Amino acid sequence: MNPIEFSQRVLDWFDIHGRKQLPWKENPTPYRVWVSEIMLQQTQVTTVIPYYERFMARFPDIRVLADAELDEVLQLWAGLGYYARARHLHQAARILCARAENQLPLDMAVLQELPGIGRSTAGAILALASGQRQPILDGNVKRLLARFAAVEGWPGQSRVQATLWELAERYTPNARVADYTQAVMDLGAMICKPHQPCCEACPLIEHCAAYAQGRQVDLPTPKPRRELPVRTTQMLLLRAENGAVLLERRPPIGLWGGLWSFPECPMNADAATWCQERLGLMVMVGPPWEVIRHSFSHFHLDITPVPVTVTGYSQAVMEGERFIWHRDRHAVIGGMATPIHRLLVRRLKSAPDTQQLTIDL
Numbered sequence: 577m578n579p580i581e582f583s584q585r586v587l588d589w590f591d592i593h594g595r596k597q598l599p600w601k602e603n604p605t606p607y608r609v610w611v612s613e614i615m616l617q618q619t620q621v622t623t624v625i626p627y628y629e630r631f632m633a634r635f636p637d638i639r640v641l642a643d644a645e646l647d648e649v650l651q652l653w654a655g656l657g658y659y660a661r662a663r664h665l666h667q668a669a670r671i672l673c674a675r676a677e678n679q680l681p682l683d684m685a686v687l688q689e690l691p692g693i694g695r696s697t698a699g700a701i702l703a704l705a706s707g708q709r710q711p712i713l714d715g716n717v718k719r720l721l722a723r724f725a726a727v728e729g730w731p732g733q734s735r736v737q738a739t740l741w742e743l744a745e746r747y748t749p750n751a752r753v754a755d756y757t758q759a760v761m762d763l764g765a766m767i768c769k770p771h772q773p774c775c776e777a778c779p780l781i782e783h784c785a786a787y788a789q790g791r792q793v794d795l796p797t798p799k800p801r802r803e804l805p806v807r808t809t810q811m812l813l814l815r816a817e818n819g820a821v822l823l824e825r826r827p828p829i830g831l832w833g834g835l836w837s838f839p840e841c842p843m844n845a846d847a848a849t850w851c852q853e854r855l856g857l858m859v860m861v862g863p864p865w866e867v868i869r870h871s872f873s874h875f876h877l878d879i880t881p882v883p884v885t886v887t888g889y890s891q892a893v894m895e896g897e898r899f900i901w902h903r904d905r906h907a908v909i910g911g912m913a914t915p916i917h918r919l920l921v922r923r924l925k926s927a928p929d930t931q932q933l934t935i936d937l
Contacts, residue, residue, distance in 0.1 A: 577783040583749035583756055585779040590759030593766070595621070599629055601758070606680035606705040607638050613700050614661050614692060618715070621765070627656050639678050642669040650834055650911020659911065663834060664692025682706050703757040711744035712757055713737075716764025721747075722796035723768060726785035730797045806876045811838040812847055813923045814859065814884045820901035821923050822855075822886075831877075835911040836900075838881075838919070847882055858888040870915045881919050 577585075598621065600612035611631060615624045631652050635641040641649070646666050653662035668690040672680070680701065681687060687698035699710035713721075718731045721743045729736035749756050767774045773792050775781055786795045814822040823836045841850040851859045862883040870877045903924070912920070 577780070579747050580749070582747045582780070582783075586747075586759045586763055587749075587752055587756055589779040590755060590762060594755075594759050594762045595766075599625060599632075604705050604754070606682065606701055608632065609701050609705040610680055610693075610697075611635075611665065613697050613704075614665055615656065616714075617661060617697070618658060619656065623656070627653070637678065638669045638672055638680070641666060642673040646828075646834055647911060654835075654911050654917070655914055659832060659835060659913075661692060662911075663828070664690075667691045668693070680705075682708070684708075684710065700757060703753045705754075707753050709748060709750055709753050711741065711748045712761070713740055713744050714761060714764075716761050716768070717744060719770065719796055720760065720764040720768040720780075723773075723786035723792055724780055724784050726789060726791065726795060728795075728797060730799050732799060736797075804871070804875050806878055808843050808878045808880070809840050810843050810845070810847070810864075810880045810882055811840055811919070812851065812882050812884050813838055813919060814851070814855075814857065814886055815923060816886045816901060818903070819924070820903040821920060823900050823902050823920070825898050831872075832913045832916075835913055835916070837913070837916050843880070847884060851884065852890050856890050857886050858890050860885045860887055868915055868919075870913075879915065879919075883923065 598612075600608050612624070612628055615628055615631075634652060635644060635649070644666070646663065649662050649666045650659060653659060656662075671690060672678070682702060682705075684698055684702060687693050687701060688695060693701075696713045699712045700714070702708040702710045703712065718740055721727065721740050722731060722736075725739075725743055727736060727739050727743075731737055731740060747760075763778070763780075767778045771793065775784070775787050775792060778784065778787075781787055784792075786792045812822075816822075822839065824839045826832050826835050826837050828834045839851075839855065841847060841854070847861045848859050851857045862885065865881040865883065868879040868881065870879065902920070
């Protein structure tokens with residue numbers, strides 16, 4: 577199939593079946609498209625929509641986003657996962673505003689210099705927001721092209737990825753680029769689905785090599801399987817006599833970077849000694865709760881929650897801005913990963929519903 581026929585079939589399908597009512601398609605400015613593309617990375621549209629609408633209501637433009645505190649950005653991101661995306665959005669907005677630029681540059685190379693923006697995301701921003709002829713290669717498009725051309729190999733391999741980029745470039749039309757970009761993503765997400773593709777509804781079925789070979793579910797080649805390593809941690813659920821629970825802000829880089837969590841101590845450490853030496857708290861340690869497993873793309877995290885009651889202060893070693901004592905399980909304090917929030921609610925459920933208490937020691 578030649579490129580003109582390919583793109584025309586995709587566009588004809590989109591005109592009838594495509595998703596045209598998505599919130600980021602209304603007034604698709606570069607900023608609005610950028611936020612949507614970052615949120616949509618490894619996340620389904622139906623999940624993203626309410627997050628996107630809340631995020632845009634609070635941060636309607638780059639200047640407002642740049643002026644906000646990271647904690648508020650992470651708070652609105654909580655539950656969406658992959659929190660580095662939120663940190664990169666905030667960081668990029670501050671970089672642009674520091675340059676006295678209050679909007680995204682419409683230049684491929686300059687866009688890719690910003691945190692969190694790779695080639696495909698930059699291409700999507702430019703195609704959807706300004707109609708530039710830029711190919712994209714998100715997960716849905718990779719799958720569609722790998723099946724259409726029967727491309728062998730895992731798309732994460734550089735050789736395979738180069739082949740898919742060549743196909744993406746070949747089939748991207750010169751006209752209706754914004755519609756085509758949305759169309760090819762929709763076709764991959766709605767028809768060329770990972771496990772149960774709706775081949776009979778696909779406009780490309782007559783020329784799909786994978787369909788002709790009966791190999792739709794075999795392509796693209798899955799990532800080589802390996803057993804995920806398991807990391808373990810001991811989280812201390814410290815609660816004072818007034819019901820307040822101690823939370824600690826995690827370092828800005830790394831797992832759950834910048835989010836609120838519980839103090840962690842090594843699995844083989846004595847919790848009471850650790851609290852006295854590291855936090856300056858005298859405590860009584862209770863029996864640990866059941867282990868919670870939270871899985872990431874590269875490893876499993878086994879969390880052992882340990883309820884700890886604070887009985888006194890031995891010395892003042894906690895940093896005021898890094899720690900807070902939180903008492904209201906209904907109040908929102910900032911960005912917090914879902915399993916941590918669940919532990920917090922469980923630990924607080926017998927505490928009185930009062931306002932957040934911050935103690936600087």
